[in-house]
Every structure is written in structure tokens, then in C-alpha cells.
Amino acid sequence: MILRSTFLHLRIPFSFFLLPVFLFALALTPNLDPERIAIVFFALHLFLYPASNAYNSYFDKDEKSIGGIKNPPPVSRQLYWISLAFDLLALLLGFMINLHFASMLFIYGLVSKAYSHPAVRIKKYPFLSWFIAGYFQGSFSFLMAYVGLNDFHLDNAMNSKIIFASLLASAILWGSYPMTQIYQHEEDAKRGDFTLSRLLGIKGTFIFTGIVFSLATAGFLFYFNAYYHIQYGYDFMIFLAPVVLFFVYWFWRVIKDETMADYRHTMWLNTISAICMNVFFIYLFLKSSGVLDAVLEGY
Template sequence: MITASSLRHLRIPFSLFLMPVFFFALALTPNHNESRILWVFLALHLFLYPSSNSYNSFYDRDEESIGGLKTPPKVTPDLFWLSMVFLGIAIGLGLQINWEFASMILVYALVSMAYSHPKIRIKKYPWGSWFIAGFFQGYFTFAMAYAGLSNLDWSTFVKPHVLIPGMLTSLMLWGSYPLTQVYQHGEDSRRGDQTLSLKLGIKGTFLFANACFLITGIAFVWYFISRNQEPIIWVYLGAMAPIILYFLIWFSFIRTNPKKYASYSWAMGMNTISALFLNAFFIYYFFENTQILQVFGY
């Protein structure tokens, strides 16, 4: 029997925060197909990510706030099997495209499992978990989505036209990822997980994120210039402006009272505003880059 608490641990709405990677891949995919777009979107956002969320919740057994759940319910045994069912469906959807895409989904899932499984628990290594999470949720997911959307194989991962934008997505996540850990220091410490944010400290986390955001912005501007898409730069900077403003306001409060403002609500606010504006930008970039609107006379 599936419990209501297990359904909550799937945290399906949390997939919104990873959608910019999919839309960026979609914007750069030259061979669009409606059914492949649907299969890839559903496989990743409705089944793979929730499977990963619930699997990690099963082993973490958090009692304090986690991403997408301010008050996580108690974990029940059916949560493990629910995560496996969702993974099976994700792989099944992947097979609707090709077996290579399905195998990419499996690799992502295995790495995600290693993140929280007690025998490996990548999460307890500060720099290793930071790198792996950003790499797989960024570059790997971008390349996986691109391959699925275009019906390609593993060779896609080493193509320069995939590698470069894929690494840009990892840069985005390497900057924001430690910010999602600032409100979990107490529980992470008690469990023995030395997350990067815990290692850097609250203020250090914000200084680190600030440097990463600067590097990411410069890298995206360079990328658009290299593609002779200078006008897109202004749209990108416009989308980033509210995100950076929120970050700076949050940082100003952190400087006055770190313990009070390194909270779940502020962190989720940062995630939400980032997801909304980045999703909007990459959807716009999809229409602009593919010139689909021009085809219909817009």
C-alpha cells in the first residue's frame, strides 16, 4: 500500500527547479519531434527526478526541512519500492526513444542512489558531492536530454556543441547548489555529512556562490557572443537581474544574522525565483533559436 507520506516524498513539484536544463537542451536540439519531446520531459521530470528524491529521502530520513518539504513526513517502507517503480517507468519511457537513452537514465539514477546510500554516501564528501551533483544535474542531464530529444547515443556526450553548453548548466548548479544546504547545517552535522556549505560556513557559502554566479554570467555571455547572438545577452541579463537582486538582498540579511536568515523559506525563495526566470529565459531562447514563431508569422 502506498502511503500519503511516500507520495509527498516524491516531491514532483521540485522538478521545476531542474527544468531549465531541459529547456536549454531543447533550444539547441536541431531535430525536433513532438513524441520525443514528450517522452524525454515525462521520463525526467515526472519519474526520474521524483524517483531520485524519494530514494534519497528513504535513506536520509530527514526530520528537518528538505528541498520541497518544509516538514517532511515520517519515512515508511513503501517509499523505497515507490522510488523503484518510478525509476522503472522512467527507464520504460526512455526505451520509447532508444536503449541508449534508457541506459543514460539508469546511470543518472545509480549515481543519485550513491549520493545517499549508507555504503557509499557521496553526500558526506563536501567537494566530491558538490562536483558530482552539479556535473550530473547539469552537464550529464543536458547531454542526456539532448541525446533523447534527437534520438542519439552516448557519443553525444563528447560532441563540442553539447559539451560546452552542458558545462554551462553545471556552472549554474555549482553556484546555486551550496545555497540549498545552508539551512541544513544542524541535521547534516548530527548525521556526519560534511556538505560543502557546512565546510564553507554560512557567509563563506554566499561568497562562494557569488564568485560562481559571476563566472557563470561571463561564460554565458561568451557563449552567446561565440554564436553571434549578442541580442540574446540582454535578455539573459534581464532574466538574471531579479535572481541576483534576490541573492544580494538575502546576502545582506545573512551578514546581519546568519542563523536567522539561513532558512528554508529564503532558500526555497531563491530556488523558485531562479527556476521561474531561467525557465522563462530558456523557453524564450528555444523560440528565438529555432525561429518557430517566425514560421507562424510572429
Template sequence: MKLRDTPAALKYSSALTLMRIPFSIYLMPVFWFALSTTAGFDAWRAVAVFGILHLLVYPASNGYNSYYDRDEGSIGGLKKPPQVTRQLMHLVLLFDALAVVLTLLLSPLFATLVALYLLISKAYSYEGIRLKKYPVLSTFVVTFFQGAYTYGMVQVGIGLPVAQVLQTPNVWFALVSTLFLCGSYPLTQIYQHAEDSRRGDRTLSLLLGIKGTYLFAAGSLATGSTLLLWLYVATGQVHSIFIFLVCTAPVVYFFSGWMLRARRNLQEVNYENTMRMNRLSSLCISLAFIMIMFSQLYG
């Protein structure tokens, strides 16, 4: 059956697959981190913010990226992505609209921040701008907006005043989220060097090379972790250090082993291991911040 003869329902089903909603869940550590450093919040607002970001905002960004990349190889969350159709853009615009409308019900400022995030995410892939072609600039934009910016955006969404979001030590915690993204972001590109080169995208991982990518990721994650542990000491949250170190130990173990295996055999630098790293780090770091959050609430 030719693509043009495919029923519309199947086209929308394939388009929804390219929105990669399950993959968006891997971005949830920043959400839990923002909650774990907030003293008191409304649970219903937190649930609403989580749903809007992970079920609408992130999938809309994923879909838009897929629409312009038209990947033929594996991408985050999809080993064999379906063919891109115009129905994908229909869903992207629908998710964008729903996200902005729903955020307006929480607060105009939160809606503005979400709208800006959606615009920036499109500049990353849009062929007329395509920040993805510029390794340093795209890394700064992605790690800032998915890290510190989202950290603050979540706190605004759950009702914190802007002055409180921008005060210390909160801004230092926000910096930690960006440093963590600096560690994980190039790892998501490490197996795509051939396809990125074919499209003319000069990603950070391509610029650094395989070995450089691992070293950059290790350095960023170590710096972020060191700053976080220092902040826990400075704010009298020594118990949080123990929780964080125990929960993230599996991530350190897997990453170290993967890096060593890759030095001996480049076949280890593949989609499967990248997704294992992504999945493990997301779940373990999220667990750490969830436990820290509950220890703060019911300590």
C-alpha cells in the same frame, strides 16, 4: 494512531509526498537549456523526455534520498516532511522501473544514461557509500550529473547523435549547466547545517560556512553566466544575451539582497528564503531558455 496501524493507502500517500514531485520541477532549467541550444527536434520526444525526468527520475532520486536521510527538519520542497516508511522504497523502485522501461521506448542509449543517473543518485545517499559525507566529491558528482550529464542526456533523449552532443561548442554549453549547478547546489544546504552535522554529513556548505557558501555560489553563477554570454557572442546569438540578462535580473536582485540581509542577521538563512531563491531562479532561468528556444525556432 500508531504508524503500524495506519492504513496502507495513507502510508503510500505520505510516501508519495516524500517523492517531492513539485520540487523536481525546479530542476527543469537544464532541460530547457539543452533544448535552446539544439537546432530542431521532435516536440513529442521532448515532451516524453521532460515527463520521464521530472515525473519519474528526479522524484525517484528524491524519495531514495529521503528514505536514507529520514529528515526531521525541513527539506527541499517540504517544510514538515512526513515519517519515512517502507512504502517509500516501494514507490522509488516502481518509479525507477517505469523510467527505465519508458526510456527504452525512446532509445537504448537514453535508457542506459538514465539508469546510470539513477544508480549514481543512490550512491549519494546509500548508507554503504553515502557520497554526501564527502563535500568535494559529492559536489562534483551532483553538479556534473545534474548539470552537464543531464544536459547531454536530454539531447540524446530527443534524438541527437552522440557525436553532435560531444562536439564544440555544445560541450561548453554543457559546462555552463554544471557551473550553474555549482552555484545553486550549496545554497540548498545552507539552512541544514545543524541536521547535516547531527548525521555526520560534511556538506560543501557546512565546509564553507554561511559567508563562504554565498561567495562560492556568487562566483560559480557569475563564471557560468560569463561563459554563457561569451558563447552567445561566439555563436552569433547576441539577441540571446538580452533575453538572458532581462529574465535573470530578478534572480540577481533577490540573491544580492538575501546575501546582504544574511550578513546582518543569520535568521535570514532559513528554509523559506532558500525555497524562494530556488523557485525564483528556476522559473526565471527556465523562462530565459524557453524564450531563447522559441527565438531560435521561429527567429
């Protein structure tokens, strides 16, 4: 029987924040198949990402708020074994598509373990952890989803349109990642994890995120102008406007009182950002696949 604490530390709902990467890959998928879509979605969001969350929680043993859990319960040994079992289930689903997809699931699982395990603990190195987390949750996950959704070999994804899109997925993560650490400075300091947010400081984290997010937005504008139509870039900015407004409002409050850089505001930013991006990439999928136009024309 799975303990309540184990289930909480899997943080399955937290996978919602990584859903934009899957939806972006889906929007660019030329070979749509409902069965493959379901397999890739469940492999990533029900098993692989929760396995990573659980493994991270087991070794961190946080006592204060973490992403998706305001008051984390004590971890048990069961959490460790469940995280490995979820990794295995993700792999089994991966093999239902092809070896390339399963191999990428395996590599992601290994990297997520190196991120947290005390023998390696990439998490304690500010720039390395920032780069690896952003790359694997962004670009690598995008390519992994794309390979699985299309039943492709990885070679089939090695073209400028797909590589550029995958790097844009990482750009968004590289911008937002330090913000997820902004309320954990005390906990990270206790464990000796010198995160990028600790290095930048609270106000520096906001400034860094604002700069990287601005560069990512410029990248999306360039991408859509090059491969689709510039209007998609303008749509992207419109859909993400609530994120920018909340970010500016929150920064204004933090400038006055740094205690406002807390868990509650971080989760609000994450939630608003995930909702806006998920809606945009669903819109992009419906437009690029022709489904939206067909519906609007009455078919």
C-alpha cells in the same frame, strides 16, 4: 495504495527547479518531435528525478525542512520500493527512444543512489558531492535530454557547441548547490554529512555562490557570442536580474542576522531562479527555432 508521506517525499513539483536544464537542451535541439519531447520530459521530471528524491529521503530520514517539504513526514518502507519502481518506469520510457538514452537514465539512477546510500554516501564528502551533484544534475542531464530529444547516440552530442552548453548547465548548479544546503547545517551535522555549505560557513556559502554564478554568467556571454549572438547573453543577464537582486537582498539580511539563512528564503531563491531561467530558456527555444519570429510576423 501510495501513502501520503510517500507521495510528498517524491517531491514531484521540485523537478521544476531542474527544468531549465531540459529546456536549455530543447532550445539546442535540431530534430524537434512532439512525441519525443513528451517522453523525455516525463521520463526525467515525472519519474527519474522523483525517484532520486524519494531514495534520498528514505536514507536521510530528515526531521527538519528539506527541499520542497517544510515539515517532512516520517518515511516508510514503501518509499524505498516506490523509488525503485519510478526508476524502472523511467527506464521503460527511455527504451521507447533508444538504448543510449535508457542507459544514461540508468547511470543517473545509480549515481543518485550512491549519493545517498549509507554504504557509499557521496553526500558526506563536501567537494566530491558538490562536483557530482552539479555534474549529473547539470551537464550529464543536459546531454541525456539532448540525446533523448533527438534520438541520437551519445557520439552525436560530442561537439564543442553541445559540450560547452552542458558544462554551463553544470556551472549554474555548482553555483546554486551549496545554497540548497545552507539551512540544513544542523541536520547534516547529526548525520555526519560534511557538506560544502558547512565547510564554507553561511557567509562563505553566499560568497562562493556569488563567485561561481558570476563565472557562469561570463561563460554564457562567451557561449552566445561564439555560437549565436551576444544579444542572447545580454538577454540572459536581464532575465536573471531578479535572482541577483533577491540574492543581494538576502545576503544583506544574513550579514545582520544569520538565522535569516533559513528554509523560507532558500525556497524563494530557488523559485525565483527557476522561474527566470525557465522563462529565458523558453524564450531561447522560441527564438532559436524560429517560432517566435513567425508569430511576431503574423504567421
